[in-house]
Amino acid sequence: MPSRTASSRKPPKKGGPASTKRVRIFDTTLRDGEQSPGCSMDRFQKVQMALQLEKLGVDIIEAGFPIASNDEFESVRDVAKAVTKPIVAGLSRSSRGDIDRCWEAVRHARRPRIHTFIATSDIHLKYKLRMTRQELLKEVAQSVRHARKLCANVEWSAEDATRSDWDFLVEAVKIAIGEGATTINLPDTVGYIVPSEFRRFWEHIFEKVPVYEGVVFSAHCHNDLGLAVANSIVAVESGVRQVECTINGIGERAGNASLEEFVMALHTRKDILGFQTGVHTREIYPSSRLLTSMTGVPVQPNKAVVGKNAFAHEAGIHQHGVISKAITYEIMTPKSVGRPSNTLVLGKHSGRAGLRKRYEQLGFKMSREEVSAIYPRFIDLADKKKEVYDEDLVALLQEERAGVGDSYYQLEFLQVTTSTATQPAATASARLREGNEVRSDVGHGNGPVDAAIDAISRIIGIKCRLTDFSVNSVTRGRDALAEVNLMVEFEGGLTIAGRSASPDTVEAGAKAFVSAVNKFKLTQSLKKAAPGAQGKNVKEAARPRGI
Numbered sequence: 001m002p003s004r005t006a007s008s009r010k011p012p013k014k015g016g017p018a019s020t021k022r023v024r025i026f027d028t029t030l031r032d033g034e035q036s037p038g039c040s041m042d043r044f045q046k047v048q049m050a051l052q053l054e055k056l057g058v059d060i061i062e063a064g065f066p067i068a069s070n071d072e073f074e075s076v077r078d079v080a081k082a083v084t085k086p087i088v089a090g091l092s093r094s095s096r097g098d099i100d101r102c103w104e105a106v107r108h109a110r111r112p113r114i115h116t117f118i119a120t121s122d123i124h125l126k127y128k129l130r131m132t133r134q135e136l137l138k139e140v141a142q143s144v145r146h147a148r149k150l151c152a153n154v155e156w157s158a159e160d161a162t163r164s165d166w167d168f169l170v171e172a173v174k175i176a177i178g179e180g181a182t183t184i185n186l187p188d189t190v191g192y193i194v195p196s197e198f199r200r201f202w203e204h205i206f207e208k209v210p211v212y213e214g215v216v217f218s219a220h221c222h223n224d225l226g227l228a229v230a231n232s233i234v235a236v237e238s239g240v241r242q243v244e245c246t247i248n249g250i251g252e253r254a255g256n257a258s259l260e261e262f263v264m265a266l267h268t269r270k271d272i273l274g275f276q277t278g279v280h281t282r283e284i285y286p287s288s289r290l291l292t293s294m295t296g297v298p299v300q301p302n303k304a305v306v307g308k309n310a311f312a313h314e315a316g317i318h319q320h321g322v323i324s325k326a327i328t329y330e331i332m333t334p335k336s337v338g339r340p341s342n343t344l345v346l347g348k349h350s351g352r353a354g355l356r357k358r359y360e361q362l363g364f365k366m367s368r369e370e371v372s373a374i375y376p377r378f379i380d381l382a383d384k385k386k387e388v389y390d391e392d393l394v395a396l397l398q399e400e401r402a403g404v405g406d407s408y409y410q411l412e413f414l415q416v417t418t419s420t421a422t423q424p425a426a427t428a429s430a431r432l433r434e435g436n437e438v439r440s441d442v443g444h445g446n447g448p449v450d451a452a453i454d455a456i457s458r459i460i461g462i463k464c465r466l467t468d469f470s471v472n473s474v475t476r477g478r479d480a481l482a483e484v485n486l487m488v489e490f491e492g493g494l495t496i497a498g499r500s501a502s503p504d505t506v507e508a509g510a511k512a513f514v515s516a517v518n519k520f521k522l523t524q525s526l527k528k529a530a531p532g533a534q535g536k537n538v539k540e541a542a543r544p545r546g547i
């Protein structure tokens, strides 16, 4: 066994550095999460999300896959420069070029990490890598050695670990540790393993791999069978001390283990599990909302912890005026995850100071400029809607902070007439402002939203197609804010999500569409601004896949 590791010590019975009950949270929202369709974020949004993750208290932020594109490289570098507390990791395949590029991006971080991976299952060896097992072991050694030359903090991942030959995997892990990997991550890349089997998997690993001081084992579970969080819990019970997860569980296919579910399971069942994380649970809901507002990808209403109905019994209790023991139905409080209660807060006479104070009470520190920027929108909302709830304020702020809502095009006017008398038909006239230029046009469609989008499309003159549309109400009642999330496919197959909220569903739909168009324009301008000047230029289509 090659040297470099610290002195080995006898592994604890269940393996891993189990002397500590502290579990590290490795957030991969910006890498694995961002890779999923519709969840793409621009550089500015990624930095904002990273700052929120820092506030949330995650230990490691995986900021992206630097070799994937110039844009991704730059956003990893931006995140590395922006946050101070968490470790900032970048993902790379095993080749020297990938690792070097990753290092160039993360080295700006106060605490950088190179995360390099290669697949270890026979399926991947045969069909993807076209390597023999011996060649693979050599590649593992070379890649980790090279990464360690650049960075003291190196994570090595065995893609498709759970479907690998467990004994062969042990060999690869020993080599990675021998070459100096400080974290060993064994992902269930395809979301295939079940909890009892995962327990045996880790028992096998910890039985065969001597445990070294300073080496942390990690799990990265996908949710194809809905077992990602359950499997992550089994992993920590078995001795793993790092779990990779994402906000709202976004990620490839069915997604990754959801951070909020995993953390709240550990938190709520401390009595049985006995683990701690560094997460400030009250930042969970704001993090979830920020991600939703940036990507436009909504959370299902029955989603644990952050879904709209996750604490719906609260409503029933309030409606019936029963204030008796919440514990009857409540295993955790909405407050503990930072959800604002649905209390009536402000009216249009509240003033800037009142608005700012209420935001502060909700945990959002705002600058004077930010309050000034949001105030007209608040008044507008208070005019349309008599009662403004905390939830409405959060929706408003998230929209403001998402940043792209008002850039490029602004919807200035919209009028729709609709009829269900004979054939469903609607006509819309819309007016858009872009800088000093104002343009208007008329559109037609089967329904009011369809007609509004048709009118806007005529004005902007960009070829696109609406592929998904959903409406949720933010609060209750007839005048509740309607939150519209939609997906638009643009020329070249680029799919972008849009989101907006308004008491009027048609207006929310039109604004959501405009926000998707604005994001598209922003993406186009960023591409023009970075014409492959920064080293390798990798085509989007050839984007490498992660673990």
Ligand SMILES: [Zn+2]
Residues within 6 Å of the ligand: 032, 187, 189, 220, 222, 251, 252, 256, 546, 547
């Ligand atoms: Zn993954």
